[in-house]
Amino acid sequence: xxxxxxxxxxxxxxxxxxxxxxxxxxxxxxxxxxxxxxxxxxxxxxxxxxxxxxxxxxxxxxxxxxxxxxxxxxxxxxxxxxxxxxxxxxxxxxxxxxxxxxxxxxxxxxxxxxxxxxxxxxxxxxxxxxxxxxxxxxxxxx
Numbered sequence: 001x002x003x004x005x006x007x008x009x010x011x012x013x014x015x016x017x018x019x020x021x022x023x024x025x026x027x028x029x030x031x032x033x034x035x036x037x038x039x040x041x042x043x044x045x046x047x048x049x050x051x052x053x054x055x056x057x058x059x060x061x062x063x064x065x066x067x068x069x070x071x072x073x074x075x076x077x078x079x080x081x082x083x084x085x086x087x088x089x090x091x092x093x094x095x096x097x098x099x100x101x102x103x104x105x106x107x108x109x110x111x112x113x114x115x116x117x118x119x120x121x122x123x124x125x126x127x128x129x130x131x132x133x134x135x136x137x138x139x140x141x142x
Contacts, residue, residue, distance in 0.1 A: 049116065049118070049119060068105075068108075068109070072105055075101065075105050076102065076105050076106065079098045079101040079102040079105065080098075080102065082094060082097070082098035082101070083095065083098040083099065083102060086098055092139060093136045093137075093139045093140040094136075096132055096133075096135060096136035096139065097133065097136040097137075099132060100129045100130075100132035100133040100136060101129075101133075103125055103128060103129040103132070104125070104126065104129040104130075107122045107125045107126060107129075108122065110122075110125060111125070
């Protein structure tokens with residue numbers, strides 16, 4: 001380490017050195033800086049998604065990739081049976097629970113109907129199903 005001792009005049013002088021001017025030029029605030037935004041790894045903005053959807057639809061127009069898995073199909077069937085049972089018995093919390101599950105499981109199919117707004121519709125349905133589920137739980141215990 002350099003153990004030079006500086007006097008107060010050298011440390012607090014009003015003159016700027018050339019090194020400080022270069023440093024000031026490097027960190028100049030004249031450049032426009034964009035605020036950093038966090039995006040998940042799978043983030044695709046709506047314009048990019050619309051372009052990809054158009055490309056996919058032109059190459060595979062007849063093929064739909066919105067198939068439900070076996071587990072999702074079973075979940076839709078069970079929630080539909082729960083919905084019918086709740087209507088027959090007049091069980092309101094079960095009705096809302098079954099509706100929340102049905103909406104959650106059918107999100108991809110419902111979202112596909114809205115084209116370029118697919119992501120927004122799916123996010124809205126996801127939020128709605130969660131709120132409906134919490135409401136059903138509150139209704140059950142109140």
